[in-house]
Amino acid sequence: MQPTERTRPLDKDILKEVSRELAEKGQAKSDIVLLSFQRLLRRGAITNLAKMLGRMHPADIARVINHLSSPKEKRTVFELVRGEAQRGQVLSELDGDSINQVLSDLPPSDVAWLLKDLGPDDVAYILGVLPEERAKEILALMKTEDSTEIADLLKYPKDSAGAIMTTEFFSLPEDTTAQEAIRRLQHATDAEMVFYIYVTDKENHLVGVLSLRQLLTVPPATPLKNIMTRDVISVTVDTDQEEVARQVASYNLLAIPVVEKDNTLVGIITVDDVVDVIREEATEDMLKMAGAIEEETQSKSSSLAAARLRLPWLFTNLIGSLVSGAILWFFRFTIQEVVAIVSFIPVIAAMGGNVGLQSSTLIIRGLATGSIELTDVGKVFFREIRITLLMGLACCIILTLVGWLWHGHAVLGMVIGASMMIAFVVSTSMATFMPILLKRMGIDPAIAAGPFVTTANDITGITIYLTLATVFLEYLR
Numbered sequence: 001m002q003p004t005e006r007t008r009p010l011d012k013d014i015l016k017e018v019s020r021e022l023a024e025k026g027q028a029k030s031d032i033v034l035l036s037f038q039r040l041l042r043r044g045a046i047t048n049l050a051k052m053l054g055r056m057h058p059a060d061i062a063r064v065i066n067h068l069s070s071p072k073e074k075r076t077v078f079e080l081v082r083g084e085a086q087r088g089q090v091l092s093e094l095d096g097d098s099i100n101q102v103l104s105d106l107p108p109s110d111v112a113w114l115l116k117d118l119g120p121d122d123v124a125y126i127l128g129v130l131p132e133e134r135a136k137e138i139l140a141l142m143k144t145e146d147s148t149e150i151a152d153l154l155k156y157p158k159d160s161a162g163a164i165m166t167t168e169f170f171s172l173p174e175d176t177t178a179q180e181a182i183r184r185l186q187h188a189t190d191a192e193m194v195f196y197i198y199v200t201d202k203e204n205h206l207v208g209v210l211s212l213r214q215l216l217t218v219p220p221a222t223p224l225k226n227i228m229t230r231d232v233i234s235v236t237v238d239t240d241q242e243e244v245a246r247q248v249a250s251y252n253l254l255a256i257p258v259v260e261k262d263n264t265l266v267g268i269i270t271v272d273d274v275v276d277v278i279r280e281e282a283t284e285d286m287l288k289m290a291g292a293i294e295e296e297t298q299s300k301s302s303s304l305a306a307a308r309l310r311l312p313w314l315f316t317n318l319i320g321s322l323v324s325g326a327i328l329w330f331f332r333f334t335i336q337e338v339v340a341i342v343s344f345i346p347v348i349a350a351m352g353g354n355v356g357l358q359s360s361t362l363i364i365r366g367l368a369t370g371s372i373e374l375t376d377v378g379k380v381f382f383r384e385i386r387i388t389l390l391m392g393l394a395c396c397i398i399l400t401l402v403g404w405l406w407h408g409h410a411v412l413g414m415v416i417g418a419s420m421m422i423a424f425v426v427s428t429s430m431a432t433f434m435p436i437l438l439k440r441m442g443i444d445p446a447i448a449a450g451p452f453v454t455t456a457n458d459i460t461g462i463t464i465y466l467t468l469a470t471v472f473l474e475y476l477r
Helices: 011-024 029-043 046-054 058-067 071-080 084-093 096-102 108-114 120-129 132-140 144-154 178-186 212-216 241-251 271-289 303-330 332-337 339-369 374-407 410-440 445-449 451-471
Strands: 171-173 196-200 206-211 255-259 265-270
Touching: 029 046, 029 058, 029 071, 046 071, 058 071, 058 084, 058 096, 071 096, 084 108, 084 120, 096 120, 108 132, 120 132, 120 144, 132 144, 178 212, 196 212, 196 265, 206 212, 206 255, 241 255, 241 271, 265 271, 303 332, 303 451, 332 339, 332 451, 339 374, 339 410, 339 445, 339 451, 374 410, 410 445, 410 451
Parallel strands: 171 196
Antiparallel strands: 196 206, 255 265
16 A cells, blocks of 8 residues: 655655755765655655656666665555556566565465566566465466466576576477568567577477578578578576576577477577576675675575574684684794794784685686686696785785884894795685685585685694794794
8 A cells, every 4th residue: 555645845846856966965876766765755755756666667666676775665666666567577676585575465366467477487586586385376376378387487496597597489490481480570479589590390309590680681482491500509407597697608699598408499598687697696606705695685684594694604714713823822932032923923814815815716706707617727826826926025025124124133024024925825826726626526616715715824824924933033032
């Protein structure tokens, strides 16, 4: 139910006033829109909100709803969107939490009506984030042919090609002539996007593909099997979505066909869905590298759940810190003899950890994008070592001078500089090989760039520094 609008004599000028004020503060356009919505909601300026929504793209409306703070505000804005088709498009662009919030008060029949004009892949996404029982109720109220199609998509594992594909694609038998293909194409209103024409045999096996340009530049009586490309790039229904994105990017495709294991064509994945996959996978990897999880982003999980899921990573740091403390205790007599050593312990630990994190991040990104293969280990390693030695030499010279000028001890400066160089090489070696080793073991290498790498490098850096200091102790007194 929409809230009652307050009557204001200057209501028609609120939007201009808010937009002008925010623009003067140097806000970006997207931020201006979001902040305008928040202010108009607080003022109860429903007419202005409805007018703004009427001029906005569904994706922009979804962005606003995703960033509103309360479920009530999200439902208010969603209810102001005019037309079931427009509201359905907005739903398909929302994140999982926002979908649940805006649909919480709607009966299943109303939700089914909103979804009737969406593609099967979009409906499967929306139902996939709803509670299972509620999704079944909505599915039961949809047309039989639509519900069967969507139920089939929901059976595929999450993050697989089958789960993100659309079954509304355009394909023709291989004996179809170019003239007939053009005629059918003109009437193909159900297909989501016709970037390519996929060609199948009598058993619906994918045997070829051709572009629209190829179709238009041949004589009308030419059968498709004579002009199609037989070497078709495709993925199976159980291919991981990250691999799908890599294939599309590698071969510059606008869409990629999805087949069963017997090469039966069952769907396609279009480039707009691939962009979503790339964004999702990048976010997931960044969260793993930070020791967080996907479900924890922003306020999407309870504080207790978020704390419970972060604790294992914090325990890694805790154990690493205790090990570092034990190392410091082991070398306590060296520290007692030359207290100036303490000044550079944080520097050695931090610099080694940062260098390792830089290397592991580059390696993980390369493995994820396909620019680094497992066969490139040696080449990548030696390149990283060369870079590390150059950076280490620069830091070594600076720390040597600082140690000498600060504490008036040339040998201490040399020990610090040498420790830094060795720590850099060890850190880079660990950070380079660990993601590749995990990749070989079938483990997501993104976890290697999290707290584990930095903690391990802290420990090795401190150990190297204090060991060298102990070896040269008689020259440091």
